[in-house]
Amino acid sequence: MLADVLFAQMGPAVLLGTRINTLWYALPLIVAVSVVYSATRHEAMEAILAGAVRIGAWIGGFMLVVFAVLFGVSSLL
Amino acid sequence: MAKASPSAESSAAVHAPDQIEIDLKDPFLAAFLAWLIPGAGHWYQGRRHKAILFFVWILGTFVFGLYLGEGRVVYASWRDGDRRLPYLCQVGVGLPAMPALIQAARKTPLNFGVYENFMVPPEISGEVDSLDSVQKRLNRYWELGTVYTMIAGLLNILAIYDAWGGPALAAPASETKEEGEDDEGGDDGTGKSKGDGH
Numbered sequence: 001m002l003a004d005v006l007f008a009q010m011g012p013a014v015l016l017g018t019r020i021n022t023l024w025y026a027l028p029l030i031v032a033v034s035v036v037y038s039a040t041r042h043e044a045m046e047a048i049l050a051g052a053v054r055i056g057a058w059i060g061g062f063m064l065v066v067f068a069v070l071f072g073v074s075s076l077l
Numbered sequence: 078m079a080k081a082s083p084s085a086e087s088s089a090a091v092h093a094p095d096q097i098e099i100d101l102k103d104p105f106l107a108a109f110l111a112w113l114i115p116g117a118g119h120w121y122q123g124r125r126h127k128a129i130l131f132f133v134w135i136l137g138t139f140v141f142g143l144y145l146g147e148g149r150v151v152y153a154s155w156r157d158g159d160r161r162l163p164y165l166c167q168v169g170v171g172l173p174a175m176p177a178l179i180q181a182a183r184k185t186p187l188n189f190g191v192y193e194n195f196m197v198p199p200e201i202s203g204e205v206d207s208l209d210s211v212q213k214r215l216n217r218y219w220e221l222g223t224v225y226t227m228i229a230g231l232l233n234i235l236a237i238y239d240a241w242g243g244p245a246l247a248a249p250a251s252e253t254k255e256e257g258e259d260d261e262g263g264d265d266g267t268g269k270s271k272g273d274g275h
Binding site for chain 1: 093094095097099124126127130131134135137138141217221224225228229232235236238239243244245246247
C-alpha cells in the first residue's frame with residue numbers, strides 16, 4: 001500500500017533510481033565513440049583529444065536533453 | 078570538403094587538416110589489416126599513435142561487450158528463427174569475431190578456455206542452452222554486450238576508412254601541392270598547404 005503511494009508520487013524518481021546503473025554503461029561507449037570518431041577526422045593527437053572532448057560533450061548533452069524531456073513527460077503522467 | 082582518394086599506385090599520400098602529410102603506403106593492404114585487427118593497418122602505415130588508440134578503444138569495447146555477455150553475444154547464425162543480424166556489425170572488428178564462424182561450422186564446439194560455449198550459437202529451443210535460457214540468464218547484459226560488440230565493429234569500419242583514405246577531411250597531397258605551386262607568389266614560402274577548416 002505504502003509502496004504504491006510512494007511509486008505514484010515519486011514514479012519518475014524511482015524509475016531513475018532503478019535505471020541509473022544501466023545508464024552508467026553509456027559512459028564508456030560515449031568515450032569510445034568520441035575518441036574513435038575524432039581520430040578519423042584528425043591526425044595530431046592534440047586535435048584528436050580536443051575533438052573527442054567536443055564530440056563527447058555533444059553526445060552527453062544530447063542524451064541529457066532527451067533524458068530531461070522524457071523525465072519531465074513521465075512526471076506529468 | 079576535399080576527401081582523400083588514394084590512387085591505384087602502391088603508395089599514396091594525403092594531407093591531414095592539421096598540416097600533417099600521411100604516407101598511406103598500400104591503402105588496400107592497410108584497409109585489410111585494419112579490418113583484421115583494429116589498428117594494424119595504421120601500424121603498417123607508421124601511424125603508431127592512432128594504431129594504439131584504435132586497438133585499445135575498439136578492441137577494448139569489443140572485449141568488454143564479450144565480458145558482459147559471457148562470450149555468448151557474438152555468434153554467427155542464419156537459421157530459421159534465429160538470424161543473428163548483429164553479427165554483421167560485430168564482424169567489422171575482424172579476427173576477434175572469427176571464432177564465431179568456426180563455432181557455427183562445427184558440430185562439436187571448440188573450447189577456447191575463456192567461457193563455456195564461447196561464441197557458440199545457442200539452441201533455438203530446449204531447456205539447457207537455448208536462446209531463451211541464455212537471454213534469461215544474462216538478462217540486460219545480453220543487450221548491453223550485444224550493443225557494445227556491435228558498436229566496436231561499426232567503429233572499426235570508420236578506422237578502416239581512415240587507414241584506406243586518411244582522415245575524413247584530408248586532401249590528396251598532389252592536390253594540395255598543386256595549390257601550393259599556384260599560390261607560390263603570394264604565400265609565405267613555406268610550401269605548406271592549407272587544410273580544410275572544420
